[in-house]
Amino acid sequence: MADPRAAAAREPLLRVVNVVKYFHAGVAATVKAVDGVSFEIQPGETVGLVGESGCGKSTLGRLLTQLLPATSGQVIFDGVDLTRLGGEKLRQQRKQLQMIFQDPFASLDPRMTIGDIIAEPLENFGLVTGRQKNARVQELLRVVGLNPYFNNRYPHEFSGGQRQRIGIARALALNPKLIVCDEPVSALDVSIQAQIINLLEDLQREFNLTYIFIAHDLAEPADRVGTPPDRTQG
Amino acid sequence: MATAMPTPATIDYAGGTLAREQVSLWRDGIRRLRRNKLALGAAIYLGFLALVCLVSIFWTPYKPNVIGTCETYQLPSAAHPLGCDDLGRDSLSRLMVGSQVSLSVGLATAIIVLGVGVVVGLIAGYFRGAADAIVSLGINIFYGVPPLLVAVALYVLLGSGLINIIIAISATVWMDMARLARGQALSIREREFIEAARAGGARWGKILFGHILPNALGPIIVQATFVIPVAILTAAFLSFLGFGVPPPKADWGGMANEGLPSLQGGFDPYILLFPALALSITLLAFNFFGDGLRDAFDPRQKR
Amino acid sequence: MANPVLQVQDLSTSFFTGDGEVKAVRNVNFNLFNGETLGLVGESGCGKSVTAMSILGLVQRPGKIVNGKIVFKGQDLVRMPAEELREIRGRDIAMIFQDPLSSLNPVLRVGFQIDEAMKAHDKVPADQIAQRGVDLLKEVRVPDAARRIKDYPHQFSGGMRQRAMIAMGLSNRPEILIADEPTTALDVTVQAQILELLRDLNQEMGTSIILITHNLGVVAGLCKRVIVMYAGEIVEEGPVDQIFESPQHPYTWSLLRSIPRIDADRRERLKSIEGLPPDLIALPPGCEFSPRCPFRIEKCFTQDPELETVGPAQRAACWVTMKRAYAEMGAADITDTRPGAASGIRPPKGIEARVADRRELNAPPLPTPASDE
């Protein structure tokens, strides 16, 4: 890992090398959820991970963000191998690496206002205080197309599509480089899906984001699919 | 950090207004609780009982522990509305004082169990592994013996006295709370918003007490309201068997115990009846209130 | 298309909740013809499932059919005694549900649940029930049926469970099969298999099928005729080809546009229907779609349009209709007949879809299409 900054602009933002995840089921059985996946992502790119449900792609998304520890393999993000980090160092890396979750109903803490939800990552890293927080939250709400004065409302007051926008705002709060989108629209009605996909596309242009897009809709192998988001949806 | 983020021009506020305008979950629950007449009645009774308890500390119609205040086995009369017991003490006064024991045992046990059970359970459920193994083993061992017997053994070991009774009872009822908190932590930790919090860089203390506890609070509070009657009941059982607060201090279970021989011997049944009634109504009130609370805050209740 | 096997007339079903009367289905009329596959399409909460439940008399409290007739073989199912209706359920009209995992009883064996459907009615002789159970599982292409029939539902995969549900539904050779989102909970590849199975069964057995779905793409593969529902009402109905080729209600048009297409130019934005369906307790006056409609005119806010014939066997409930919208707003006619082709069509400049809501209606109305003087 000799000075990754020196490498050319073609240095991938994320390099996944032979990542393996086994789950233990029962006494002797193991389930190979992810078995030796490798791929690379360049900055600004969108990569789709496509496969049927149960093929381990959601697990893979959690391995990339290190929400689950990998059994073996490397996840090299911006030149740093995340699988070797733990505790505080890994936590610091999360600033750059965010995630949008599949279920807009389950991924927002029902006991928190959406302002607190969106500001939580900022507060975890001590990046905002008091009035600053409010301003930043309102800005983020505006960015994802929600009324900025909704910041004191609770998640259950919003529709599925609106909730997913809140999840996106939370992921954007830390100005990350890479966002892993875990089936961000599969829980939404077809008519709403397009709204969210379009928003994600706009944000990508706006903030130079890199996306990993996890989807189940195209029956393609889950290796390396350079599929844009609007193609992975159906 | 407040770098200017230009708003994408094409997006108007999506969905415009809220999907549904709604009061918060808590206020909604309180509204439902208010509509529950039984729970409301129970709450009023409990308030009255608390008042009686407070008054009895300073004033009772007769001295509750003085023998020979009136005739033994005197039936209810104007001077002694609830009659007198086998030692000629005024039953009403003793009944009033007896509320102190029941209420303090119930509340103190609930508080101890809340503190110990919730923390132990949350930690076991969130960290799993060794912490969980130890806590679960402890829970299983305590579930392996009848609680009343444990309380008796502890009572005998610690000696009589209100505090010792509370400790003995707490030791026998903490497991339900710990198991509930553990189960809540186990299931809530798998919910996506916990993953989202971790992805957002939250530390474990924040996840445990900032996310998991608030979401588990509903069932925990409901469980706590059920700890109170169970504790009162256990205390009454202990007293009834002769392991209560030391005489002459009055408590309902002990009073019922004193009344049993007179009942079986064919004497004044009121000696037993009134403390039994007071105990039953109080337990009923706590249970109705607890049931009402659970119904009101049950997330599956939709209205 | 001779005679209707089922006639739904003026059906209205409401749910009486603490907040008010939720008018889930309002004045729905349609016929199901012998051997037909009919699609019932709409967003979640548009009343399509409640319509199906009403047909079988399965609407539970606080829901209630408040008006209408459902005529099956000359009898009105709405007014039929409960016991007679029970006899019809599962024997003459069967239903399969969205989530095959939660729709099968987890503690009973799959075979038992299939057999039970036959035992409840006298259509299949008792001594043939066991054998027919196995045959049915084979018919819906569950491999190793004789062994799998003894399994419990949790031992089946999602697709297999739905096949078992279908076998259960078909066990008494019903005349009508109502399939409520039969593929929504399944993976795409499995979806296709299930749809194919339904199509074959329809052709082989002549069972009439009502297919309920929120996905117009699913309808295209299976149905000849489609009914589009919005906010509890039918907004458009007609032959599938025609609806796909020239949808007349703006809602249908919007639905079609929002189907993503694999062959579409990727640089093109997906079309979405902005806004949310209306609150069924407090419906907007006039056309229920008007708050979200890009082509609305002032009349739409005050008067509710009726279904009117807009083409051969095609009817739509709209004051504007797409034909007029295009003609008067200068848009080209729709020519591409492939499913989802309509998504390529943009509304004329100046009437780009905007979000609106009842609460915003006090504000000056949106720029309405110039016309309609």
Place this chain on the structure above:
Amino acid sequence: MLTRGTLIYIGQRLVLIVFTVVVVSFGVFAVVHSLPGNAFVSDRVHGQALQILLHEYGLDLPIPLQYWNWVKGIVLHGSLGVSLYIRGLPITPLVLRELSVSAMLGGSALIVTIGLGITFGVLAAVRQNSWVDYLLTSIAVVGYSVPSFVIASLGILIFGQWLNNLTQGALYYPEPWSGTYGSLAELSLPAIALGFYTSGQITRITRAAMLDVIQQDYIRTARAKGLQNRVVVIRHALRNALVPVTSILGPTVISIITGSVVIENIFGIPGLGKEFVESIFQHDYNVTVGVFTIYAILIGFANLAVDLVYTVIDPRIRY
């Protein structure tokens, strides 16, 4: 259906039961033997004579060693030791006889509890929000609110005094227990007083579980198949509702054991519970430990039985 997995599970549970019994018995052993005062205090034995007595019963040894001797006695001779109150009386036959009395009472109470509880729960759920529901749920709340000694006392008052002439003593008997085990007159009142408390809880759980199950999709499927309502309720709904009900059978057993301590004392039934209280008052600690140990074993096996019942009711549960 004893699969290999189930046998392994049973094995694990047996190990856990043994572990629990050892921990519990040692804990209680240590507690009671370190109590101030000992079994011979009431006999006013002091000084030299007391030392001799203590030595004779091995009570002068360190507690772990005493415990070890006690365990050896069980393993080698099946002996729980001797009574310190009636000096030298072997405990084992005594507590076994008392266990059979308690088991009879507890078993009858269990039948009362489960029978009443499930019937009431199902009826209340099926008639949700009707007067039947309100009546049955109210009875249930009364059931788990009113202490069993109150119910028992009321029973004595009503059947033993007010109605005694009318019922000719049926449902009530004057103390002491006659020893004719299983006589309906002797058993019914204590069993009802004992079972009523837990039946309230079972009613509540059954009702809640039924209401929950009735909402499930598979109930809709069952109705859509055209099954008769009775079949839907019993075969499809109750069968599933029994899963959560089973989960409180363990606590129910414990609750009945606890209650029996009180009930046996009121009715003068010579069971384990009465023995336990007497042994405490008499400082007869070997008996106290023995009763605890038997209860721990009993509860361990009751919980194991409940877990095995699960696999019968719910095929998804496999060990």
